[in-house]
Structure formats: C-alpha cells, structure tokens
Amino acid sequence: MKTTKPTFVMATICLNFSYAQLKEKSPAENQLQLFQYGFSGFNSGYKPGFRIKKEVANRGKTITVRNYTVQQLFAIAYGTGTPINHEQVIIDVAEPKKLQQIRCYKLFVPQQQIDNFYTIMQQNLHMEFPDYNITIEQKGNENYMIIKDADD
Incomplete structure (x- = not known):
C-alpha cells in the first residue's frame, strides 16, 4: 500500500504550514484566542x-x-x-x-x-x-x- 506514504507526507506538509502561520501571528493575536x-x-x-x-x-x-x-x-x-x-x-x-x-x-x-x-x-x-x-x-x-x- 504505497498510497499511505504520499498521504502522510502531504499531511505533514499541511501541519508544518499551519504551524508556521500560527508562529507568524503576533503574540497579541495568539493571546486573544x-x-x-x-x-x-x-x-x-x-x-x-x-x-x-x-x-x-x-x-x-x-x-x-x-x-x-x-x-x-x-x-x-x-x-x-x-x-x-x-x-x-x-x-x-x-x-x-x-x-x-x-x-x-x-x-x-x-x-x-x-x-x-x-x-x-x-x-x-x-x-x-x-x-x-x-x-x-x-x-x-x-x-x-x-x-x-x-x-x-
């Protein structure tokens, strides 16, 4: 089942992108949430x-x-x-x-x-x-x- 490996890679890329966006927000924006x-x-x-x-x-x-x-x-x-x-x-x-x-x-x-x-x-x-x-x-x-x- 080689289809799980690309899915895992894609999920990892998405998570890393989301984390990078969160880190770009100012501390004040993060605190409001x-x-x-x-x-x-x-x-x-x-x-x-x-x-x-x-x-x-x-x-x-x-x-x-x-x-x-x-x-x-x-x-x-x-x-x-x-x-x-x-x-x-x-x-x-x-x-x-x-x-x-x-x-x-x-x-x-x-x-x-x-x-x-x-x-x-x-x-x-x-x-x-x-x-x-x-x-x-x-x-x-x-x-x-x-x-x-x-x-x-």
Whole structure:
C-alpha cells in the first residue's frame, strides 16, 4: 500500500504550514484566542448563584454561573460583576418569557485579558443570544439596562 506514504507526507506538509502561520501571528493575536467559555441548560441539584475566582499564580480569572435566567446573565455582564438590579431592567421584547430560560455559563480569561473580562462575557452572550440588543442608559444617578429585540 504505497498510497499511505504520499498521504502522510502531504499531511505533514499541511501541519508544518499551519504551524508556521500560527508562529507568524503576533503574540497579541495568539493571546486573544486563549479564553474559554461554555453555556449549558438548567443544572439540577444546584442553587442559583455565581462565583468569580482569580486563578492561583496570576493565571487568569473565571466566572461560573449556575441556574440563572438569560436576563440575569446579561445583568452580570453589563453590570461588570455587580449585577444590575431587577428594578433597573427595562424589557422591550416580543417574547419576554425567553429571557427567563435558566442557563449555566462559565468563562475563563487568561491574565493578559482580565481587563477585557466583562467585554468578553458580553460578546459571548451576544453570540449565544443574538436576538437581543442590550444598552445601558443612565437616568439620574442610576444605570438602567434596556433589553430590546435585535430586529427593532
């Protein structure tokens, strides 16, 4: 079976080319790809809550959110860690029940991206829930989070 040898050579060439392209990227470009996140549905056996943890030896920062509504996830992200109070949320969507879905979320950001932690969380939420536009408006001394349908 001499056909496997050319295939192996071609695969090796492709891998070396890909590795060379990765090495050509600046360290900043490579660092942007290091954060990890994930969403899941309701997790039975856990009380709703979230925890923000700085990793040992300055490796990064993690947020773990269990059994929160989509609205509450937005409130954490746009409140930059201090959730926006329920009374300060204005919902203007066609199907508000969708915002009450229970979800879990986890995000790890390496040390060099900690300054962008909540921006990354907001981007993750926007990718997972593209049907909503979120804005923050200041009225008096308080910030209000406004959730609207994206097609408005």
